[in-house]
Amino acid sequence: MKKRILVYMVTAFAFAACNVAEKVKDKYVPQEEIRTDDVLAEIKGEPKKEEVKDTNVSQISKKELKRLEKERIRQEKIMAGDTLNFFERTFPKRIRRDSIYPQIYKELPRSILVVYPWNRSKNQYGDRMFQTAITQELSLKGYYLFPVLTISQQAKTDTNFNSRYQNADNVRSYFENYGADAALFITIYSINKEYWSTKTEIVADYTMISTHSGDTLFQRRANFSYSSPFPLKDKSKESLLEDNKEFQIYEAVQRLQHYVFSDFPYGPYHKEYLKDKKKFSHQTEMDYKISVIPE
Amino acid sequence: MKKTILVIACVICLSSCNKVLYNYYNYNELAYTYSKGGWEDKEMKKMVKQYKKIVEIPKGKTVVPPPGCCVDYACMLIQQGDTTKAKVFFDKEILLYPESKMYVDNLKKEIGL
Numbered sequence: 181m182k183k184r185i186l187v188y189m190v191t192a193f194a195f196a197a198c199n200v201a202e203k204v205k206d207k208y209v210p211q212e213e214i215r216t217d218d219v220l221a222e223i224k225g226e227p228k229k230e231e232v233k234d235t236n237v238s239q240i241s242k243k244e245l246k247r248l249e250k251e252r253i254r255q256e257k258i259m260a261g262d263t264l265n266f267f268e269r270t271f272p273k274r275i276r277r278d279s280i281y282p283q284i285y286k287e288l289p290r291s292i293l294v295v296y297p298w299n300r301s302k303n304q305y306g307d308r309m310f311q312t313a314i315t316q317e318l319s320l321k322g323y324y325l326f327p328v329l330t331i332s333q334q335a336k337t338d339t340n341f342n343s344r345y346q347n348a349d350n351v352r353s354y355f356e357n358y359g360a361d362a363a364l365f366i367t368i369y370s371i372n373k374e375y376w377s378t379k380t381e382i383v384a385d386y387t388m389i390s391t392h393s394g395d396t397l398f399q400r401r402a403n404f405s406y407s408s409p410f411p412l413k414d415k416s417k418e419s420l421l422e423d424n425k426e427f428q429i430y431e432a433v434q435r436l437q438h439y440v441f442s443d444f445p446y447g448p449y450h451k452e453y454l455k456d457k458k459k460f461s462h463q464t465e466m467d468y469k470i471s472v473i474p475e
Numbered sequence: 476m477k478k479t480i481l482v483i484a485c486v487i488c489l490s491s492c493n494k495v496l497y498n499y500y501n502y503n504e505l506a507y508t509y510s511k512g513g514w515e516d517k518e519m520k521k522m523v524k525q526y527k528k529i530v531e532i533p534k535g536k537t538v539v540p541p542p543g544c545c546v547d548y549a550c551m552l553i554q555q556g557d558t559t560k561a562k563v564f565f566d567k568e569i570l571l572y573p574e575s576k577m578y579v580d581n582l583k584k585e586i587g588l
Contacts, residue, residue, distance in 0.1 A: 291574035305511065312506040316499050319542045324574040327543035330550050330582065332510045359577030421504060434503065449496060449537070 277445055278457040283397045284445050285457065287390050289361035291324040293354050296335035297366035298344040305426070306368045308332065309433045310384070314366070317437040322450025326358060355391035362397055364388045373429050379407045380432035386440060400462075402440050406432045497541035498534035501525065506547075523551050530564065539571050546579060553586060562588055 221227070240248075278285050294314055299307035312328055319325045335342060344367075354360045369383040381404070388398035408428060421427045443461040446452040505525055508514075514522070530540045530548045545568035549561040565583055569576050 305507075308507055308510045312510060313503055315506070315543065316503055316541070320496050322496065324542045324572050326575070326578060327546035327550075328506055329509055329547040330543075333550075357577075357581065359574060361574075421508065430503075430507065449542075 275461045276457065277443060277459050277461045280443075280461040281398060281445055283390065283393075283395050285454070287361070287392060287395075287397065288448075288454075289323070289390065289397065290448050291326065291360050292318055292362045292364055292388070293326045293358055293360035294318075294328070294331070294364045294366070295354075296332065296342045297368055298342055299368045301368045301371040303368075303371040303429065306371050306433075309430050310366055310368060310437075313430070313434045313437050314364070317434075317441050318364075318444070318447075319449075321441065321444055322447030322453060324447075324449070326360065349394070351389045351391050351394060360391055362388050362390055364398075371429060371433075373425060373432075375425065378409070379405060380429060381405050382432060382436050384436065384440075398444065400440055402436060404432070404436045404439070406435055408432070494536045496536050497539070498529075499541055500529050502529055502541070502544070505529075519551075519554075523548075523555065526551060540567075542572050542575075543568075545571070546575070546582070558588065 294311055297307040297310045299310075303309075311332060315325045315328045351363050354363045365387045367385040369385065370381065372381040373379075383401075383403050385401045386398065387396060389395070390397050408431065421430065443459070446454075446456050505522060509522055526544075526548050529544050533540045545564040549564035549568075552558070552561040552564065562583075565579050565588070569579050
């Protein structure tokens with residue numbers, strides 16, 4: 181017991197001694213002194229320099245200071261190319277459908293032929309996914325869509341029946357052979373889905389051309405990034421698709437079609453036909469970034 | 476008071492029921508699988524059975540089969556040798572969607588119906 185108390189006391193003294201030693205050291209070690217120029221001149225015996233007094237002293241209030249700060253930030257934003265103010269950014273200017281798609285409201289197409297997509301991606305079934313998914317999207321908008329399966333069978337036998345080999349000059353033939361009012365060409369640039377990630381990235385281009393006038397009715401390039409919920413939704417037992425990856429890509433393709441044609445004018449079979457001219461519309465080129473993962 | 480709340484709730488419920496034009500069932504998957512090809516007779520029969528539901532039990536606002544589906548179904552029937560029934564569905568497509576007349580007539584000629 182005594183020994184323990186002794187140990188405690190020795191330790192306490194040691195700590196206290198360290199602190200005392202430090203204080204003694206600080207006291208006797210010569211300290212650096214900061215001398216101003218005028219003191220140095222006095223020591224050297226040089227004449228004193230004349231003090232220059234700033235007579236233009238102005239006091240700025242806090243309110244004024246805030247205003248100047250705001251102005252500086254605004255100038256910086258303008259320099260960076262951001263010219264929209266808070267109101268313009270929060271409430272973007274409404275784009276009307278009749279200003280984006282004037283040709284559609286002028287020509288009023290009733291039937292659309294989806295030309296077999298040009299698949300430039302590495303996904304071998306990308307073209308089929310796009311062609312089958314688009315039919316439902318457009319027909320629910322009220323248009324007549326030509327039978328997909330029969331058209332795709334035809335594409336197998338006639339390799340020229342592909343968006344790659346078509347151009348605006350020969351779209352007239354679609355009216356003569358099929359009776360279609362418009363032809364939709366799709367080019368798929370990429371479909372990326374890594375096995376470790378929930379994100380699917382798709383880049384595709386859509387162009388709809390009138391078979392009567394040859395004018396472009398609709399054009400959109402979509403850069404689509406879709407993050408699916410985690411854990412990933414697996415295909416159901418009744419699903420006809422082969423594997424989960426294929427199911428997830430197909431789901432992303434369907435979502436892409438839905439977003440791309442979300443502002444497309446309604447067709448003759450829809451009750452909103454010609455009543456949607458004043459409704460909202462997107463820009464021609466859009467980045468669609470949809471994330472369903474809560475941040 | 477209770478009555479008013481009940482009426483408002485009913486109105487909200489009814490207004491939120493937004494029926495689509497056509498009911499496609501699992502059309503997208505079906506069409507995609509069919510377009511890939513390479514199916515056996517058993518799978519083909521299963522697909523035709525599912526497709527039949529889209530054409531013969533139409534739902535949605537219009538209560539008619541979606542555009543193009545009758546033609547696709549008719550082509551499936553032709554593959555199975557049922558040309559008389561196929562002809563009925565070709566005619567049904569023209570009746571429901573007059574825009575398809577030119578295409579269906581050309582297709583019928585091609586097939587020899």
